[in-house]
Amino acid sequence: MRFAYMKCGLWFVAGSLLLAEAAHAQTSTLAGAWQGVETLPDDPRYWPVVLRLQGSDNNLFGVLYQEVGGQDYVTVNFQMKGTRTANSLQLTHVRKLNETGQTPRSYWCAGAITFTYDAAQEKLTGHAAYRPVHDCDTGDFTFYRVKLKSAATVKAGALSTLRISGRDVRWFADAELKQPVNTGNTYRTKLTKATTFYLTQGYYPSAESPVVPITIQVAGAAKTPPRATSPTPAPAPKPTPADSLPPVATPAPPVAVVPPAPAAPTPAPVVLPKVLFKLGKAELLSESGPALDKLVSDLQANPALRLRVAGHTDRIGEPGKNQVLSEQRAAAVKAYLVKAGVAAARLETIGYGDSRPLYPSPDVRNRRVEVEQLP
Numbered sequence: 001m002r003f004a005y006m007k008c009g010l011w012f013v014a015g016s017l018l019l020a021e022a023a024h025a026q027t028s029t030l031a032g033a034w035q036g037v038e039t040l041p042d043d044p045r046y047w048p049v050v051l052r053l054q055g056s057d058n059n060l061f062g063v064l065y066q067e068v069g070g071q072d073y074v075t076v077n078f079q080m081k082g083t084r085t086a087n088s089l090q091l092t093h094v095r096k097l098n099e100t101g102q103t104p105r106s107y108w109c110a111g112a113i114t115f116t117y118d119a120a121q122e123k124l125t126g127h128a129a130y131r132p133v134h135d136c137d138t139g140d141f142t143f144y145r146v147k148l149k150s151a152a153t154v155k156a157g158a159l160s161t162l163r164i165s166g167r168d169v170r171w172f173a174d175a176e177l178k179q180p181v182n183t184g185n186t187y188r189t190k191l192t193k194a195t196t197f198y199l200t201q202g203y204y205p206s207a208e209s210p211v212v213p214i215t216i217q218v219a220g221a222a223k224t225p226p227r228a229t230s231p232t233p234a235p236a237p238k239p240t241p242a243d244s245l246p247p248v249a250t251p252a253p254p255v256a257v258v259p260p261a262p263a264a265p266t267p268a269p270v271v272l273p274k275v276l277f278k279l280g281k282a283e284l285l286s287e288s289g290p291a292l293d294k295l296v297s298d299l300q301a302n303p304a305l306r307l308r309v310a311g312h313t314d315r316i317g318e319p320g321k322n323q324v325l326s327e328q329r330a331a332a333v334k335a336y337l338v339k340a341g342v343a344a345a346r347l348e349t350i351g352y353g354d355s356r357p358l359y360p361s362p363d364v365r366n367r368r369v370e371v372e373q374l375p
Helices: 020-024 286-301 319-339
Strands: 003-005 015-017 032-039 046-056 059-068 071-084 089-100 106-108 111-118 123-130 138-144 153-155 159-163 169-172 180-183 186-190 195-201 212-219 307-311 347-351 369-373
Touching: 032 123, 032 319, 046 071, 046 138, 046 319, 059 089, 059 319, 071 319, 089 319, 111 138, 153 159, 180 186, 286 319, 307 319, 319 347, 319 369
Parallel strands: 015 111, 153 212, 307 347
Antiparallel strands: 003 106, 015 089, 032 046, 032 138, 046 059, 059 071, 071 089, 111 123, 123 138, 159 186, 169 180, 169 195, 195 212, 307 369
């Protein structure tokens, strides 16, 4: 998928994916969030891409997002589905969910892409052959995804090496990405309890770059260090005769201690009323419109306001699929706001999967979106 002026535009992601994947089909799945780029030979332009897939390799579906490099206000989202054949996986465009920044002289190319899969690096390398419309011709794709490559369980209190795939990976201790703890594909650390790290890739980041949570479980109990023995107290000195004591200085007046001012509380996330989705889908229900329109009005009235849009799912189905779905739901709300005139740079998205339900599952109210103000 590539967008440029009188060069490319809407490629309908009819992708013949993974000719080399056939050998790995029984042991590896392509579901997950892939981050990468489309480029052209001898052309300085580039197009960041995020491909979110879920389902089995025999029945993949998801969303493909792309933007123009350096112009994150020119974007497109497509709903995708795929069917695996004997030696390939065909991804086809279902429908365009939204598009921003289009002009009468610009368009997205349409065609097909064939990828090879490197399981060791979690890398997709592809070549597109576009339908010959105007000067659409070919494009080259490279994707990486973050995936745990070491054991998912480590010994409590032991120094362990965690290994993950991906390019230019950054590790954070919090989903808000405010507590960086490491960079790179390995992290040596000691864990005493189950810990979730939130990972991003710096490889052609875009407005929709995914945050990938990876949870490491801990087995056993950390050894408690022996308690230090208290030293024997020294004997108290003998009292000095009163007539040999030095004069007693007059004590200085007490200094008033002013307590520090309390830090301003961080605004709690706000659940958008009636921003709900169909079961297992990132499709907004019709009753979501008024709440989103009110949010658009608030953003237009406060030009400096920036928001993080967080997607959530109910606890139905597999956690991995729910994670992807929650990211798609956040992206759907952002797309609605951008289409209504809100600058994409004022919005961030994140998905929490089914990790933060508000009500016992199953409950439609867990299929929600929350927003919180960014500093």
